[in-house]
Every structure is written in C-alpha cells, then in structure tokens.
Amino acid sequence: xxxxxxxxxxxxxxxxxxxxxxxxxxxxxxxxxxxxxxxxxxxxxxxxxxxxxxxxxxxxxxxxxxxxxxxxxxxxxxxxxxxxxxxxxxxxxxxxxxxxxxxxxxxxxxxxxxxxxxxxxxxxxxxxxxxxxxxxxxxxxxxxxxxxxxxxxxxxxxxxxxxxxxxxxxxxxxxxxxxxxxxxxxxxxxxxxxxxxxxxxxxxxxxxxxxxxxxxxxxxxxxxxxxxxxxxxxxxxxxxxxxxxxxxxxxxxxxxxx
Amino acid sequence: xxxxxxxxxxxxxxxxxxxxxxxxxxxxxxxxxxxxxxxxxxxxxxxxxxxxxxxxxxxxxxxxxxxxxxxxxxxxxxxxxxxxxxxxxxxxxxxxxxxxxxxxxxxxxxxxxxxxxxxxxxxxxxxxxxxxxxxxxxxxxxxxxxxxxxxxxxxxxxxxxxxxxxxxxxxxxxxxxxxxxxxxxxxxxxxxxxxxxxxxxxxxxxxxxxxxxxxxxxxxxxxxxxxxxxxxxxxxxxxxxxxxxxxxxxxxxxxxxx
Numbered sequence: 001x002x003x004x005x006x007x008x009x010x011x012x013x014x015x016x017x018x019x020x021x022x023x024x025x026x027x028x029x030x031x032x033x034x035x036x037x038x039x040x041x042x043x044x045x046x047x048x049x050x051x052x053x054x055x056x057x058x059x060x061x062x063x064x065x066x067x068x069x070x071x072x073x074x075x076x077x078x079x080x081x082x083x084x085x086x087x088x089x090x091x092x093x094x095x096x097x098x099x100x101x102x103x104x105x106x107x108x109x110x111x112x113x114x115x116x117x118x119x120x121x122x123x124x125x126x127x128x129x130x131x132x133x134x135x136x137x138x139x140x141x142x143x144x145x146x147x148x149x150x151x152x153x154x155x156x157x158x159x160x161x162x163x164x165x166x167x168x169x170x171x172x173x174x175x176x177x178x179x180x181x182x183x184x185x186x187x188x189x190x191x192x193x194x195x196x197x198x199x200x201x202x203x204x205x206x207x208x209x210x211x212x213x214x215x216x217x218x219x220x221x222x223x224x225x226x227x228x229x230x231x232x233x234x235x236x237x238x239x240x241x242x243x244x245x246x247x248x249x250x251x252x253x254x255x256x257x258x
Numbered sequence: 259x260x261x262x263x264x265x266x267x268x269x270x271x272x273x274x275x276x277x278x279x280x281x282x283x284x285x286x287x288x289x290x291x292x293x294x295x296x297x298x299x300x301x302x303x304x305x306x307x308x309x310x311x312x313x314x315x316x317x318x319x320x321x322x323x324x325x326x327x328x329x330x331x332x333x334x335x336x337x338x339x340x341x342x343x344x345x346x347x348x349x350x351x352x353x354x355x356x357x358x359x360x361x362x363x364x365x366x367x368x369x370x371x372x373x374x375x376x377x378x379x380x381x382x383x384x385x386x387x388x389x390x391x392x393x394x395x396x397x398x399x400x401x402x403x404x405x406x407x408x409x410x411x412x413x414x415x416x417x418x419x420x421x422x423x424x425x426x427x428x429x430x431x432x433x434x435x436x437x438x439x440x441x442x443x444x445x446x447x448x449x450x451x452x453x454x455x456x457x458x459x460x461x462x463x464x465x466x467x468x469x470x471x472x473x474x475x476x477x478x479x480x481x482x483x484x485x486x487x488x489x490x491x492x493x494x495x496x497x498x499x500x501x502x503x504x505x506x507x508x509x510x511x512x513x514x515x516x
Contacts, residue, residue, distance in 0.1 A: 080367075081367075085369055109338075111340060111343055111347075112344075112347070117390055118390050120393035131387060132386075132409060135411060151390060151394040151397050157369075
C-alpha cells in the first residue's frame with residue numbers, strides 16, 4: 001500500500017517572492033526522497049516500507065495563493081472565466097514541472113499529474129478517480145500532483161488544496177501512511193512544543209484554540225480533524241523529519257485514531 | 259450531447275519543422291471555432307447544435323511523433339524510463355498550451371486536459387474516466403485534450419493517440435457527432451475523389467486497399483473501421499469543411515453505420 005507525502009507550499013516555494021521556487025529546500029527534499037527511492041529492493045531498509053510506492057503532492061505557495069486570491073477563487077468560491085482558470089492553473093503546472101524536475105535530478109522517476117485533468121467537485125466534496133495514479137504507481141513511477149483548480153458542479157471552477165488531494169488519494173489508494181511536510185516541526189501545543197501523538201481531537205482542542213481559533217491555528221485544527229478521520233496514520237513534520245518519516249519512523253506529531 | 263472534434267497534428271503543427279506550430283492554420287481553426295462558440299444561445303443557428311457542448315482533441319504532429327519515435331515508444335511499445343515519459347509529455351503539454359491559447363484568443367473558454375493525468379491502458383485498450391471532462395463541459399468550458407503518454411498495465415508508459423482519445427470520449431460522453439479535421443478533404447477513393455458517405459467498410463474496402471494496404475491508406479482503413487463502430491456519426495474533412503461541420507452539416511466524408 002502506498003505512502004502519500006505532501007510537501008507544503010512553504011517547503012517548495014519562497015513566500016517572499018512571486019512564483020519563486022525555494023531552490024535549496026526543494027533540492028534538499030528531492031535529495032532525501034531520491035536516497036530513499038534508491039534503496040528500493042534493498043532488504044537492509046525498513047522491511048515494511050516500499051520505496052517504489054510513493055505518491056507526492058505539493059502545495060501552491062507563492063505560485064498558487066496570490067493568483068487564486070487576485071481572481072477571487074477559493075475551494076468554495078468558483079469562477080466561470082476560462083482566463084482565470086488558466087491564470088491559476090498555468091503557474092501551478094509550471095511549479096509542478098520544476099518539482100518533478102528536481103525529483104528527477106535526484107533519481108526519482110517522477111511524473112506530472114494535474115488534478116484539473118482528472119478530478120472535479122460535487123456538493124463541496126473533491127473527487128478524483130485514482131485509475132491513472134494507481135496505474136503509474138504499479139509501473140514503478142512516482143506520481144506528483146499539485147494544488148490546482150477543478151470543475152465544480154454548479155460553481156464553475158474552484159481551488160482544490162493539497163490537503164484535499166492528500167485525503168482523496170489516501171482514501172482512493174488505501175494508503176498505508178500519510179506524511180505532511182511543512183515549515184513547522186509538528187502540531188504545536190499552547191507553549192509552542194511539538195505534540196508527540198494525537199489520538200482524539202480533544203487531546204489538542206485547547207492548544208489549537210477550538211472553534212474560536214484564528215486563521216492560522218484554525219487551519220491546523222481543521223487539518224488535525226481531517227487527518228484523524230483518514231483511516232491511515234499521519235505524521236506532521238518539517239524537512240528535518242522527512243528522512244525519518246520515509247524510513248518508517250514517526251517524526252514530529254503522529255496522528256492516528258485507528 | 260457533446261460534439262467531439264479532433265484537430266489533426268497536420269492542422270496544428272508544421273511537419274517541416276521540429277515543434278513548430280502551424281500558426282496560420284491554428285488561428286484559422288480557432289477563429290472558426292470561436293465564431294461558432296460565439297453563437298451559443300442564438301436560435302438562428304442550427305437548432306440541434308449546442309455551441310457550448312464541444313470537446314476538442316488535437317494530435318501531436320511535429321511535437322509528438324519525433325520524440326516518441328526517438329524514444330521507441332508507440333501505442334503498444336512502452337517505456338519504464340521516467341525521463342522518456344517527460345521527453346514525450348512535456349512538448350505535448352506545450353503544444354496543448356499553445357492550442358488552448360489560440361482558442362482563448364478567439365473567445366473560446368478552452369481548458370487544458372492531459373490524458374497522462376486521467377487515463378491508462380489495460381490489455382491494449384485505452385481507458386479514461388470522463389468525470390473531469392464532463393464536469394468542465396457542464397460548467398460551460400471547452401476541454402482540450404491532446405495525444406499523450408499514459409501508464410500501461412505491465413508495459414510502463416505507452417502513447418495514446420488522438421484517435422484513441424476521440425473514441426474514448428465519444429463513448430464515455432455519449433457524443434452526438436464526431437469530426438476529424440485533418441489535411442485531407444475526406445476519405446478518398448482509388449481515383450482520389452472524396453467518398454461522400456460510408457455505411458459499411460465493404461463500401462470502400464477496395465479503394466482503401468483492404469488488408470494489403472500501405473501504411474498511409476492502412477491508417478485510413480483502420481480509422482474508417484473504428485469510426486464505423488463508434489455508435490455516433492463521424493465526418494472526415496479538412497479546414498475548408500470545419501465551419502460546415504460545426505454548423506451541423508456533413509462536409510467531406512460522412513461515416514455512419516447506425
């Protein structure tokens with residue numbers, strides 16, 4: 001069963017620029033994934049981790065959010081303007097090409113997959129048949145998807161987030177494990193320390209601010225809720241934890257209600 | 259029910275160059291489709307033709323065939339080399355971006371759709387769930403697909419041709435009509451004249467050379483056989499016939515066994 005790994009927009013892009021790749025961070029991530037993939041078939045590695053069975057999702061960062069915001073398009077607010085669709089989609093495709101290029105340089109057999117071509121949204125829910133992704137995996141390729149825009153019944157085209165893709169892929173592919181690599185080392189408690197393990201939302205409701213949360217912590221609260229419902233264990237970590245995660249370890253915060 | 263229109267590689271690219279768009283032909287085709295689309299909702303048009311319900315597929319021409327040939331990849335011969343996949347896929351995505359750009363300039367709400375992201379091949383047969391394409395159509399966009407490479411069970415990645423996409427889309431979307439616009443004015447008989455109508459393969463078997471056909475006429479023989487099995491009428495025509503086809507007419511050769 002595959003592992004789904006998300007590289008956050010904060011990992012692959014620079015927030016202080018417009019459509020600028022974070023070259024050093026991207027190359028570091030690609031190098032770690034490349035070393036992991038190069039171990040494929042090596043019995044000395046963690047026995048239950050299959051290096052070939054990895055799906056990568058990345059966020060939009062400075063290639064995605066500014067364009068979507070300028071066009072007023074979110075996961076719930078859509079557009080029927082085809083020019084707006086291209087304005088948001090094209091830079092994300094370009095970022096995806098650069099991420100795939102970096103992975104390729106590191107020896108990873110990465111292949112671009114665009115959610116706009118395969119998915120759609122109905123009643124607020126993102127759906128994507130995983131046929132193509134599963135077929136690529138079965139042939140030894142590493143599919144690399146990106147936050148994107150998708151056709152939305154009754155609403156034109158809306159944004160699909162990297163987190164939504166992670167959920168859809170983990171469910172559709174019956175993933176073993178999910179990893180969210182961002183610029184924070186894990187889910188933080190009220191004192192700023194990494195929470196080791198979350199099995200119920202109540203464990204961290206106070207620390208995450210519950211329903212009165214600000215945008216930022218509200219984002220993490222929603223993320224934790226979603227990950228608890230996944231049916232597969234998830235880890236939240238930063239680049240320092242990526243190698244340990246791929247090796248089968250649990251860096252950062254381990255989230256598992258199963 | 260939608261119309262599926264294929265613009266052959268010979269329409270959108272120059273065969274005498276490497277990865278060169280046939281600018282004048284592409285702009286002419288886009289202009290015709292744009293004028294057709296601009297009539298959407300105009301009751302003066304052909305009553306049974308819905309301008310919004312159009313899916314466009316284009317071939318690879320000089321962006322597709324040379325790269326696939328160099329890598330030894332066909333619809334039946336695959337590769338497991340991710341670099342080869344990108345070498346064939348990336349130029350096709352670029353051609354697709356240029357075709358979508360020309361359509362957009364002509365006022366068509368065109369959106370890129372990549373078969374690599376959505377389709378795969380099993381036992382020689384190309385399959386693509388049409389969810390995303392149908393959802394884009396329903397929201398008033400014109401999906402534009404391209405000949406591509408796709409994951410192939412047991413065979414790595416193989417080429418998917420524009421003609422295969424036409425068949426899969428026509429079936430999956432229950433298309434009304436199919437149009438193949440290329441550089442020939444229709445199916446030609448032995449004397450070089452356009453055959454008006456084909457209802458059974460036997461009507462043209464002699465003219466097309468039957469099973470002893472050369473590559474070129476063999477290509478057309480196979481195409482006619484496939485179109486006869488579609489379940490929807492198909493027209494084969496050149497750019498001079500595109501306007502008439504979109505208006506609901508039957509330029510070139512009309513192929514219909516239904």
